[in-house]
Amino acid sequence: MNPFDYTVAHSVDAAVSALGGSGRPSKILAGGTTLVDLMRLNVEQPAAVVDITRIPGLNHIDTEGREALVFGALARMSDVADDPVVRRDYPVLSESLWRAASQQLRNMASLGGNLLQRTRCAYFRDRQYPCNKREPGTGCSALEGLNRGHAVLGVSDQCIAVYPGDLAIALVALNASIDVQSTAGARTLRVADLHREPGQTPNLETALRPDELILRIRVPKSRLGKASTYLKIRDRESYAFAVASAAVALDMDGDVIRDVRIAVGGLATRPWRAHAAEQSLVGKTFTEAAAAQAGRLSLQGAATRPQNAFRVELGANTVAEALKIARERA
Amino acid sequence: MINEDHLGLNRREVVAAGTAAAVLPANTAAAPPAEGGVVLQINGVGHDLGDLDPRSTLLDVLRERIGLSGAKKGCDHGQCGACTVHIDGRRVVSCLTLARQAEGRAVTTIEGIASADGRLHPMQQAFLDHDALQCGYCTPGQIMSAIACVKEGHAYKVDDIREYMSGNLCRCGAYVGIVAAIEQVVAQGRAV
Ligand SMILES: Cc1cc2nc3c(=O)[nH]c(=O)nc-3n(C[C@H](O)[C@H](O)[C@H](O)COP(=O)(O)OP(=O)(O)OC[C@H]3O[C@@H](n4cnc5c(N)ncnc54)[C@H](O)[C@@H]3O)c2cc1C
Numbered sequence: 130m131n132p133f134d135y136t137v138a139h140s141v142d143a144a145v146s147a148l149g150g151s152g153r154p155s156k157i158l159a160g161g162t163t164l165v166d167l168m169r170l171n172v173e174q175p176a177a178v179v180d181i182t183r184i185p186g187l188n189h190i191d192t193e194g195r196e197a198l199v200f201g202a203l204a205r206m207s208d209v210a211d212d213p214v215v216r217r218d219y220p221v222l223s224e225s226l227w228r229a230a231s232q233q234l235r236n237m238a239s240l241g242g243n244l245l246q247r248t249r250c251a252y253f254r255d256r257q258y259p260c261n262k263r264e265p266g267t268g269c270s271a272l273e274g275l276n277r278g279h280a281v282l283g284v285s286d287q288c289i290a291v292y293p294g295d296l297a298i299a300l301v302a303l304n305a306s307i308d309v310q311s312t313a314g315a316r317t318l319r320v321a322d323l324h325r326e327p328g329q330t331p332n333l334e335t336a337l338r339p340d341e342l343i344l345r346i347r348v349p350k351s352r353l354g355k356a357s358t359y360l361k362i363r364d365r366e367s368y369a370f371a372v373a374s375a376a377v378a379l380d381m382d383g384d385v386i387r388d389v390r391i392a393v394g395g396l397a398t399r400p401w402r403a404h405a406a407e408q409s410l411v412g413k414t415f416t417e418a419a420a421a422q423a424g425r426l427s428l429q430g431a432a433t434r435p436q437n438a439f440r441v442e443l444g445a446n447t448v449a450e451a452l453k454i455a456r457e458r459a
Numbered sequence: 460m461i462n463e464d465h466l467g468l469n470r471r472e473v474v475a476a477g478t479a480a481a482v483l484p485a486n487t488a489a490a491p492p493a494e495g496g497v498v499l500q501i502n503g504v505g506h507d508l509g510d511l512d513p514r515s516t517l518l519d520v521l522r523e524r525i526g527l528s529g530a531k532k533g534c535d536h537g538q539c540g541a542c543t544v545h546i547d548g549r550r551v552v553s554c555l556t557l558a559r560q561a562e563g564r565a566v567t568t569i570e571g572i573a574s575a576d577g578r579l580h581p582m583q584q585a586f587l588d589h590d591a592l593q594c595g596y597c598t599p600g601q602i603m604s605a606i607a608c609v610k611e612g613h614a615y616k617v618d619d620i621r622e623y624m625s626g627n628l629c630r631c632g633a634y635v636g637i638v639a640a641i642e643q644v645v646a647q648g649r650a651v
């Protein structure tokens with residue numbers, strides 16, 4: 130690990146000015162489960178690290194408001210996963226959290242840091258391999274390498290790395306947004322607009338500026354929460370990243386689908402909302418065939434490689450299965 | 460509790476690191492640390508680590524500066540759970556925790572859970588009763604994780620135990636005994 134200056138910020142203002150002010154590559158440190166890991170691999174090499182975990186009042190879980198659930202950026206994954214209202218009324222959120230990582234990591238990891246976790250592409254994590262995301266212009270080792278776990282949606286000829294997080298998939302399905310702050314001021318953006326596709330610049334991963342701090346996450350309250358699920362298919366039963374996943378939420382009028390949200394994870398370079406699949410279901414009677422069709426539409430436009438081609442069908446089936454689970458909760 | 464043997468084992472690293480950790484009586488930790496000195500509260504004892512390199516992880520400080528070698532380094536990347544300790548009563552992986560982030564918080568390691576008279580913690584006893592180990596490398600992490608698992612209320616069903624203990628890998632495959640040990644502690648309803 131390279132040496133770095135370590136500062137503790139005791140307020141949001143102190144954190145954003147420490148980030149913006151130094152003129153040197155600086156990084157926010159929350160739970161550290163992405164950042165410390167990647168610093169030890171010398172994939173991240175900040176000159177300065179700003180610890181925000183001691184800022185008071187950033188770890189709230191507020192489910193009482195009329196409009197939205199509001200989570201502070203420092204709320205821990207484990208606490209939000211176990212929150213009784215979240216579990217009862219928004220199972221998709223709770224499941225996306227407790228089906229991620231391990232309880233030790235969830236006790237450390239913050240929701241803000243979770244959104245900004247970086248890809249698990251093995252070539253990205255190992256500096257001996259060329260990687261356009263880590264070092265632009267060096268090439269992508271995964272294109273002709275081991276890419277069974279790489280993305281089939283949103284890929285480019287520069288990078289096919291999966292966005293590995295689970296929570297963001299559920300948040301995109303629920304139309305969530307984040308409030309961010311820098312020395313230039315505050316703004317709100319949709320989680321759906323936070324992550325970028327790799328295109329020709331896979332090193333640019335989000336719409337955030339380097340000096341922007343996530344303050345909180347807002348999830349609009351909606352009837353779609355209750356009949357929802359996050360289905361995560363893994364190579365083992367627990368404690369693994371998704372091979373395919375689906376966040377699904379339904380609003381039913383008897384057997385007829387009044388509204389539906391579908392997002393897929395583990396298969397795309399960013400959280401992937403499946404609008405075409407949603408449209409195919411709205412106003413229709415829920416049937417197994419309709420769910421299967423929506424699954425296929427969710428994977429529309431997939432671009433595969435020989436090792437990961439099987440994940441198109443797997444992804445389609447995951448969406449269909451998630452729809453059935455959500456239907457039973459309606 | 461500081462074990463002299465542990466310190467002896469690690470003297471080489473302690474010397475290499477420049478300064479040996481000074482052991483402070485517990486009540487001094489509440490006082491402001493001496494001039495930028497980093498003070499960690501571990502198993503109820505304050506340790507002044509001086510001007511600690513910010514890169515130091517809690518795991519490395521425990522093992523190499525303080526001489527508590529119970530927490531193990533399996534992967535150093537948050538993947539195996541061998542380094543599990545409690546911070547303010549919650550289980551975390553100490554390999555991804557920068558030591559400075561633990562300042563002012565109560566750190567508990569496997570060395571700190573037996574009672575003062577040396578009686579084993581019920582979870583330690585249950586692991587013995589159920590042969591919940593073979594080589595023992597993962598065991599300190601398993602036990603720290605298991606204690607927290609019960610306390611969190613995630614140990615009432617076998618499926619929950621398996622799910623919420625999945626962050627602790629055991630290369631020897633002692634999982635059956637581990638689950639049985641946790642069930643025993645829950646069944647006994649013993650304070651953990
Ligand atoms: C072994 C292992 C398994 C895992 N499995 C899963 C899994 O199955 N599913 C899953 O979703 N995740 C998984 N993770 C990833 C884990 O969930 C993330 O590492 C974690 O959520 C990141 O949160 P953190 O608080 O630790 O972030 P940090 O590591 O502290 O920060 C991560 C990034 O976000 C930035 N950042 C943090 N907070 C803010 C903020 N408020 N504003 C702006 N920038 C910020 C940091 O600068 C850094 O770049 C796994 C991790 C490990 C190590």
Ligand code: SF4
Binds near residue numbers: 288290
């Ligand atoms: S897929 Fe992306 S992250 Fe992985 S090696 Fe290629 S460029 Fe790097």
Ligand code: FES
Binds near residue numbers: 538541552554
């Ligand atoms: S050494 Fe910390 S999780 Fe493996």
Ligand code: FES
Binds near residue numbers: 594628633
């Ligand atoms: S007992 Fe050997 S690794 Fe678990």
